Amino acid sequence: MYKLKMVYGPVPSRRLGRSLGVNPIPFKTCNYSCVYCQLGRTTHMTNQRKDFFPPEELLNEIRRVIEAESSHREIDFVTFVGEGEPTLCKSLGWLIRKTKEIADIPIAVDTNGSLLYREDVRNDLSQADIVMPSLDAGTVETYRKINRPHRGLDFKAVVEGLERFRRDYNGEIWVEVMLVKGLNDTERELKALKSRLEKIEPNRTYINVPIRPPAEPWAVPPDKDAITLAHAILNDANVVDITEEETGEFSTEGFTNPEDAILAIIRRHPMREGQVIDTLRNLSFKKKALPKKYNIRDSIKRLEKSGKIKKLKYQEKVFWLTMEEKRGHD
Numbered sequence: 629m630y631k632l633k634m635v636y637g638p639v640p641s642r643r644l645g646r647s648l649g650v651n652p653i654p655f656k657t658c659n660y661s662c663v664y665c666q667l668g669r670t671t672h673m674t675n676q677r678k679d680f681f682p683p684e685e686l687l688n689e690i691r692r693v694i695e696a697e698s699s700h701r702e703i704d705f706v707t708f709v710g711e712g713e714p715t716l717c718k719s720l721g722w723l724i725r726k727t728k729e730i731a732d733i734p735i736a737v738d739t740n741g742s743l744l745y746r747e748d749v750r751n752d753l754s755q756a757d758i759v760m761p762s763l764d765a766g767t768v769e770t771y772r773k774i775n776r777p778h779r780g781l782d783f784k785a786v787v788e789g790l791e792r793f794r795r796d797y798n799g800e801i802w803v804e805v806m807l808v809k810g811l812n813d814t815e816r817e818l819k820a821l822k823s824r825l826e827k828i829e830p831n832r833t834y835i836n837v838p839i840r841p842p843a844e845p846w847a848v849p850p851d852k853d854a855i856t857l858a859h860a861i862l863n864d865a866n867v868v869d870i871t872e873e874e875t876g877e878f879s880t881e882g883f884t885n886p887e888d889a890i891l892a893i894i895r896r897h898p899m900r901e902g903q904v905i906d907t908l909r910n911l912s913f914k915k916k917a918l919p920k921k922y923n924i925r926d927s928i929k930r931l932e933k934s935g936k937i938k939k940l941k942y943q944e945k946v947f948w949l950t951m952e953e954k955r956g957h958d
């Protein structure tokens with residue numbers, strides 16, 4: 629059995645059902661360092677597009693997972709998402725096109741939207757069925773505070789890139805707004821955001837809050853009143869609230885060892901303790917490979933003792949993270 633490196637899942641997604649994640653970017657390589665990032669602070673800040681992994685290798689991994697019949701049935705979307713910003717991958721357009729040739733599965737791109745001012749990026753993304761850019765600020769001051777962008781990025785150009793993409797693109801644009809207490813949850817900020825969104829005209833706007841441990845421990849969800857205010861101001865038939873956690877099972881497809889599966893999933897996606905246990909219980913596909921008296925909690929203890937994972941309490945819930953993530957909590 630091969631080990632998946634750049635393709636993972638399918639994982640449950642609040643917006644996309646069961647999503648097969650494709651990660652064309654090395655860990656925490658981004659042109660933002662968002663205060664709420666669930667992967668921790670950006671360690672490789674870059675604004676330069678290039679191929680970080682051989683594109684053919686990425687495509688081979690995508691093909692292998694899609695062609696495994698059991699996975700195929702379970703995939704609602706192939707999502708280019710990454711452990712950083714996926715549009716930094718120079719071959720993204722080629723990868724989307726080739727993936728479409730492999731299977732008739734809709735393709736989504738989860739992006740911070742910052743590079744849409746570039747024509748090559750707009751062309752690449754125009755081949756996807758759904759593009760999900762972020763927009764967390766209506767003013768340059770808040771943009772700098774919340775997204776902490778690469779110095780080569782200009783807020784005005786970023787917003788105009790989103791507007792331009794809307795004009796040229798026939799697919800769906802689902803904008804995600806991450807609300808962070810004290811940063812973008814005031815009436816003034818929300819009204820500024822609303823006027824930007826009116827020009828972008830997304831098909832949907834998702835209101836989200838940091839539900840998993842963020843890069844900065846102070847980046848917490850706004851109070852309920854502020855979320856109500858956000859709904860009132862951003863008020864539109866297409867606004868969807870995703871401030872609740874997703875449910876559903878994470879796939880262990882492609883792994884013979886449950887501990888490897890857990891590490892691969894939480895590396896991209898910090899998990900609540902209950903989710904770790906549910907995932908480890910989902911072992912029917914490889915029962916033969918496991919010891920007869922397999923104990924889930926022993927697995928977790930072993931991973932913790934070896935220093936590969938650590939526990940973190942955030943918003944009254946216990947999460948497990950891989951030690952690779954360098955967060956501001958230490």
Ligand code: SF4
Nearest residue numbers: 658660661662665740
């Ligand atoms: S949330 Fe996305 S855009 Fe922001 S730092 Fe993390 S990977 Fe980059």
